[in-house]
Amino acid sequence: MEQEGKISGAQGAVLLFLCRIFSLLTLTLRPEQQVNGGTALFALVFAPLSQLLVILPGWLLLRRFPDRSLPEIGVLALGKWAKVFSFLLWGMLVLLCAGTVSEFQFFLSASSYENPPVYLFAALLLAAAGYGAYLGLEAFARFSLFVLGAFLLSFGLIGGSLLPEIRLNQLLPPLAEGWEKVGASAWAFVAKDWEALLFLLLAPRLRRGKKSCYAAWNLLYLAAAAGMIFLSSTVLGEYGGLCRYPFFTLASLTEISALERLDSLHMAVWSFLAFLRTTLTLWLAKEVWKSFAPKKWAEQSFWFSLGAVAGLSFVLTGDVTRLSRLGQGIGTGIPVLLFLVALPLLYLIAAVLRKKGKPAE
Amino acid sequence: MLPWLKKLTQASMEQSYQVFDSDVPKDNKIKPSLSENMIALRSLLENSSDLQAKAIEGEGCTVRLLACEGMTSQQSFSELLAEPLTKAMPQMKNPQQLLEWVRVHSALSMDQQELYTYTEVFQFLMSGFAVLLIDGIPLALAFGLQGFSYRSISEPSGEVNVRGSREGFVEPVRINMTMIRRRLKTPKLKFELFQVGEKSRTDVCMVYLTDRASESFVTRTRRRLQSIRMDIVLESAYLQPFLEKRPFSFFSGVGTTERPDTLCAKIAEGRIAVLVDGTPFALILPYLFNEHFQTLDDYTHRPYYAVFIRVLKYLAFYFTILLPGLYVAIGMFHPELFPHALLSKVAAAEQSTPFPLMIEALLIHLIYEIMREAGLRLPRPIGHAIGIVGALVIGDAAVTAGLIGSPMVMVVALTAISSFVIPSLYDSVTVLKFLFILAGGFFGLFGITLGMAMLMVNLCAVSVGGVPATSPATPFSLYALRDLYFRAGWRSLGKRTLKVEDLPGSEMGR
Numbered sequence: 001m002e003q004e005g006k007i008s009g010a011q012g013a014v015l016l017f018l019c020r021i022f023s024l025l026t027l028t029l030r031p032e033q034q035v036n037g038g039t040a041l042f043a044l045v046f047a048p049l050s051q052l053l054v055i056l057p058g059w060l061l062l063r064r065f066p067d068r069s070l071p072e073i074g075v076l077a078l079g080k081w082a083k084v085f086s087f088l089l090w091g092m093l094v095l096l097c098a099g100t101v102s103e104f105q106f107f108l109s110a111s112s113y114e115n116p117p118v119y120l121f122a123a124l125l126l127a128a129a130g131y132g133a134y135l136g137l138e139a140f141a142r143f144s145l146f147v148l149g150a151f152l153l154s155f156g157l158i159g160g161s162l163l164p165e166i167r168l169n170q171l172l173p174p175l176a177e178g179w180e181k182v183g184a185s186a187w188a189f190v191a192k193d194w195e196a197l198l199f200l201l202l203a204p205r206l207r208r209g210k211k212s213c214y215a216a217w218n219l220l221y222l223a224a225a226a227g228m229i230f231l232s233s234t235v236l237g238e239y240g241g242l243c244r245y246p247f248f249t250l251a252s253l254t255e256i257s258a259l260e261r262l263d264s265l266h267m268a269v270w271s272f273l274a275f276l277r278t279t280l281t282l283w284l285a286k287e288v289w290k291s292f293a294p295k296k297w298a299e300q301s302f303w304f305s306l307g308a309v310a311g312l313s314f315v316l317t318g319d320v321t322r323l324s325r326l327g328q329g330i331g332t333g334i335p336v337l338l339f340l341v342a343l344p345l346l347y348l349i350a351a352v353l354r355k356k357g358k359p360a361e
Numbered sequence: 362m363l364p365w366l367k368k369l370t371q372a373s374m375e376q377s378y379q380v381f382d383s384d385v386p387k388d389n390k391i392k393p394s395l396s397e398n399m400i401a402l403r404s405l406l407e408n409s410s411d412l413q414a415k416a417i418e419g420e421g422c423t424v425r426l427l428a429c430e431g432m433t434s435q436q437s438f439s440e441l442l443a444e445p446l447t448k449a450m451p452q453m454k455n456p457q458q459l460l461e462w463v464r465v466h467s468a469l470s471m472d473q474q475e476l477y478t479y480t481e482v483f484q485f486l487m488s489g490f491a492v493l494l495i496d497g498i499p500l501a502l503a504f505g506l507q508g509f510s511y512r513s514i515s516e517p518s519g520e521v522n523v524r525g526s527r528e529g530f531v532e533p534v535r536i537n538m539t540m541i542r543r544r545l546k547t548p549k550l551k552f553e554l555f556q557v558g559e560k561s562r563t564d565v566c567m568v569y570l571t572d573r574a575s576e577s578f579v580t581r582t583r584r585r586l587q588s589i590r591m592d593i594v595l596e597s598a599y600l601q602p603f604l605e606k607r608p609f610s611f612f613s614g615v616g617t618t619e620r621p622d623t624l625c626a627k628i629a630e631g632r633i634a635v636l637v638d639g640t641p642f643a644l645i646l647p648y649l650f651n652e653h654f655q656t657l658d659d660y661t662h663r664p665y666y667a668v669f670i671r672v673l674k675y676l677a678f679y680f681t682i683l684l685p686g687l688y689v690a691i692g693m694f695h696p697e698l699f700p701h702a703l704l705s706k707v708a709a710a711e712q713s714t715p716f717p718l719m720i721e722a723l724l725i726h727l728i729y730e731i732m733r734e735a736g737l738r739l740p741r742p743i744g745h746a747i748g749i750v751g752a753l754v755i756g757d758a759a760v761t762a763g764l765i766g767s768p769m770v771m772v773v774a775l776t777a778i779s780s781f782v783i784p785s786l787y788d789s790v791t792v793l794k795f796l797f798i799l800a801g802g803f804f805g806l807f808g809i810t811l812g813m814a815m816l817m818v819n820l821c822a823v824s825v826g827g828v829p830a831t832s833p834a835t836p837f838s839l840y841a842l843r844d845l846y847f848r849a850g851w852r853s854l855g856k857r858t859l860k861v862e863d864l865p866g867s868e869m870g871r
Contacts (some may be wrong), residue, residue: 005868008836108807112695121807132818135608138829139822142866145835146817211699264691264698264806271810279818 009209010355011141012202013216018264019280020195020221021151022273024228025247026103035177035185036241037233042254043185044226047220050190055214057344058200060111064209064351069204071291077350083292085343090288092339094195097281098312099326101125104274105317107293112267122317123310128280130306133286137205140279147272154269158247158262159227161254162235170228170237185227189225191333194214195339201284389478395423395496402427405479412486415443419450422459423496427482432489434508442491442504456497463502464491464700472505484562488638507535514540516646517619517641519784524661529619530641534564535635537643540621541568545629549573555587558594564638565600568624573631573864575869578826582646597637597644604646606825611789611816614825616648625656631860647825647861647869649832651845653785654678659848667848675846677782680775681790685722686797687811688772692718694805710766719802721765725773726794728755733777827868828861838867 005013007266016274035043058070061227065073071089074082105118132140175182190196199217203210232240240246244334251266282305296305316323329335392398399414406412411430426443446463453459464473470828474490476482482492482501489507505692514536517529530537553567565586569579581737582604589603597617604615611617618624624634635644654674678769689697692707699707705865712720732751736744753772759765780790793816800808823830833841841859843849 008865011836032543112807113805121804124804124808124811128815131815135818138866139818142821142829142831142835143814143818145837261698264695267806268810268813271807272814275811275814 001138005142006137006205006207007137009206009213010216011144012199012206012213013220015141015144015276015280016199016202016213016217017197017220018144018147018151018225018273019198019277020217020225022100022270022277023192023194024221025185025270026107026224026245026275026351027225027228035181036172036238037170037229038172038174039181040185040229041171041226041233043182043189044229046182046186047189048222050186051193051196051218054190054193054340055196055200057348058196058308061314061348061351062200064348069287069291070201070347071288072148072204073351074087075291077347077354082347084147085346086288086292089339089343090285090292090305092197092335093281093288093310094312095326096148097278097309098316098331099130099323100274100277100281101129101309101313102316102323103327104163104270104278106320106323107245107248107270111245111263118317119314122313124228125274125278126310126313131274132279133283133306134302138284140276140283144276147269147276150269150272154251154262154265155224155227158251158254159231161262162231165253166231167235167237168234170234186287187333188331191331191336193336194290195328196336198280198284200340200344201288202280227276255314260346263352282306285309370576389480391477391482391494391499393497393499393502393563395425395494398494398501399425400740401479402482405483416449417443417447419453419459421454422450424450424459425491425494427486427494429486429489429505432487432509433491433506437506437508438491442493446493456495459495460498460502476501476503476505484556487562488564500597507533509533511536520620520623521654522620522661524656525657526620526622528621530615530621530624530636530643532639532641534566534605534625534636534638537621537641538566538568541628541634542626544621544625545570550628553583557586557589557591557600559590559592561593562594563594565594566636566638568628568634568636568643570628570631573629573858573860574633575631575826578862578869581826582635586635594637596640597635597642600635600637601644604644604825608819608822608824610819611793612650612786612823612824613645613827613831614819614823614830616641616645616785618645619643620657626657626660629858631862636672647828647830649861649864650820650823650830651834653783655844660851660854664848664850668687668846669849671846674782677779678786678790680779681782682793683778683809683813685726685772685794686777686801686812687800688769688801689718689722689807690805690809693802707766707768710768713763714766715764718769719798719800721769721794722772722798722802725755725759725765725769726776726798729773729777730791809858824866826861828864829866832864832866836864838865841865 017239020222028041030167061070065076067111068076071086074085078085088199101122105116105122108121109116109118132143195217199214206213225255236243236246240249243249248263248266248270251260254262285308286301289305290298293301293304316326386403392401403412413428413430415426416425418424424446426438428438449462453462474485476485476492477500477829482503485503486492489505489509490503491506493502493504511533512527512531514531517525520529528540530540534554541571542550547570549570549572551569551571555565555567556562557565560838567579567583567586585603586600589600590600594600601615602779605613618627624643624645628634632645632647635642635646654671659670662670690710696704696708708836711718716724729751732747732755736747736751739747755765756770760767760770776794780787780794783790797809797812802808804811821829821831821835829836832838834845841864843853844859861867
């Protein structure tokens with residue numbers, strides 16, 4: 001029951017911010033970025049600048065074709081060859097969606113359940129996300145505001161109750177490991193920023209305020225990232241950079257009066273975030289599928305996308321090594337460069353050439 | 362949805378709502394001949410014994426006064442119609458003169474309708490009008506002399522208020538219309554009457570303010586109401602599904618009220634109300650989710666108290682649907698989340714019971730619902746007895762026998778009390794409560810949060826007339842927030858009336 005229509009820039013910003021937070025909750029500074037908290041905090045200042053550079057081709061493309069989606073622009077610029085790129089884009093979205101499902105299953109089995117039926121849990125999450133995607137963008141974008149409220153509440157409660165535990169001397173100077181590490185850390189933030197791609201795909205569905213959506217989403221993210229890195233570095237110290245779920249560990253340490261720990265609250269919020277990210281990526285995959293599939297199959301875009309995500313997430317859920325390999329592959333930044341820089345640049349050049357009277361084959 | 366499934370469901374829907382207009386005679390027009398008309402009417406009514414016909418004969422003309430037994434006021438009928446007509450008849454030289462006299466000079470000239478078809482005659486007769494047929498005239502005159510007995514105006518049992526009017530809607534639609542008109546004396550208030558129901562021909566009245574309600578929304582609602590194909594309409598709930606939009610949801614975008622003052626406040630915000638003859642429950646559309654948590658008392662109490670009550674209601678709602686499920690989920694999967702003092706008590710209580718927590722919760726809630734249902738349908742004195750038996754059986758005997766733990770009794774009691782805080786959501790929360798017990802029992806906290814996410818997305822997808830049911834919480838409006846979780850004072854609320862059309866995310870005007 002897809003609802004027609006668009007969402008506001010504010011809703012888009014909240015949606016993207018929450019999707020980004022999902023990845024932030026698993027951020028482990030030492031294994032992923034090989035930096036300490038102070039350096040990572042300093043790198044956050046440069047991360048938006050790097051991201052701005054990465055998203056520039058996509059942004060120019062959106063300015064040229066404000067109401068067209070990326071696959072539609074591809075067809076205008078490259079003709080039928082664009083379908084190949086759209087297929088790759090769909091594959092990437094399916095991978096992201098399946099990665100989210102598997103990552104969340106891994107979190108559940110590592111933290112809250114003893115020997116959980118992971119395949120069943122993955123199926124449940126997919127079924128719920130499938131239902132969300134079926135109801136349409138407007139429905140889950142509206143829901144995202146409730147999740148934002150829940151996230152801010154839990155973040156505030158956990159952060160507030162940990163204030164007495166903060167040890168500032170655990171925060172190393174930003175340049176203790178040199179400028180090179182600052183640059184590497186800033187790039188690491190951008191390399192995992194798949195929400196920038198989601199933004200490009202979502203932009204035509206925003207009623208207005210694309211710029212403010214982009215700015216608000218990034219500012220919110222910076223504030224949350226800074227808060228989380230600061231808390232995990234100053235409360236957990238060196239261990240914060242090593243443990244797999246630093247914010248979950250912080251939530252377990254929290255004590256508020258009779259509520260002796262807040263990890264349940266954190267788990268609930270993270271479930272909402274996983275649901276939102278899976279739903280959004282699945283919905284976008286479904287939309288991209290329509291752009292390249294034959295008409296007969298395009299009508300079944302939802303089922304094809306859901307089937308692909310289910311298959312892939314079952315493969316990933318069963319093996320942690322595969323999941324971490326996927327994370328490492330994505331973390332290199334090459335996929336981001338391909339889909340956020342190379343692809344929009346290709347479309348942009350092709351579109352310019354086509355306008356000059358040299359249509360591409 | 363899969364195309365073949367879509368086709369199948371659509372076909373079955375169309376089939377089930379296909380009705381035939383078998384009641385309308387082929388030759389429907391009223392004839393000049395009185396005897397011909399009487400034969401036609403009697404045969405169309407299959408000689409039904411509730412049709413009363415009084416013949417009055419004069420020199421120049423003959424008339425028949427028709428009424429349905431028990432539907433007209435006997436006193437008004439004889440004083441205002443039969444008696445003056447009997448006196449006037451000898452002076453009438455021809456049928457045309459009599460018709461003019463009735464039209465212009467009779468005491469009932471204000472409240473009369475000219476009818477040209479048998480269908481109209483039936484409609485008015487069965488709504489309590491008296492109908493006059495004159496020999497030689499191919500039309501009938503209907504007079505508003507309704508005198509059927511109906512329940513007098515009283516305080517609505519489902520929406521009791523501490524302050525404010527004690528009037529509630531009654532069954533006859535026309536009396537309900539007057540209750541609204543008395544409260545909104547503006548010429549912009551419009552009533553649109555039409556009939557719905559092939560057999561019942563129920564009067565349905567659409568009420569709105571022409572300067573507040575969106576024109577396109579009014580047109581769409583009118584079209585939807587007029588396109589309803591049903592045999593009988595006995596209650597406003599029959600029409601509700603036709604005014605709602607998909608998807609299926611536990612929460613409706615169409616609300617109900619028994620209070621004329623509430624209804625007036627709603628239509629003043631640009632909403633449309635639908636009154637149905639035979640029921641005191643009026644429909645209001647669009648109806649936002651937060652309106653379930655608002656009552657007229659919120660606006661008569663001081664703002665700080667109104668805010669307190671609203672927060673309490675939201676808490677009660679979440680309590681009802683989540684408390685049993687959360688208790689089961691934490692008890693079965695995450696006992697470490699119980700504070701230590703509570704954990705030992707819960708563990709001690711549950712150790713002596715034979716059932717797992719989930720079965721225990723399902724069982725006890727099911728028993729409670731059975732007893733509630735039994736108490737509701739039985740005569741009051743017996744209903745009280747059911748309550749006593751329930752309290753003894755559940756509260757004492759089951760715990761003493763070791764069938765259920767005492768913390769579970771607390772959970773049931775808290776859930777039951779909370780569920781009555783918002784009566785309009787009772788049916789939704791009852792089913793949801795069971796679903797969350799199952800989700801918590803099978804999948805723990807993950808099941809609960811996932812279920813909650815699905816429920817919320819479903820709620821967010823509900824919109825009526827293009828207005829999202831969750832507005833103005835999401836899509837968010839800071840201005841509209843003054844009457845959502847909080848209630849601003851009247852100095853602020855009275856400055857500008859917020860129309861539903863202006864709510865964020867509204868596409869009502871499109």
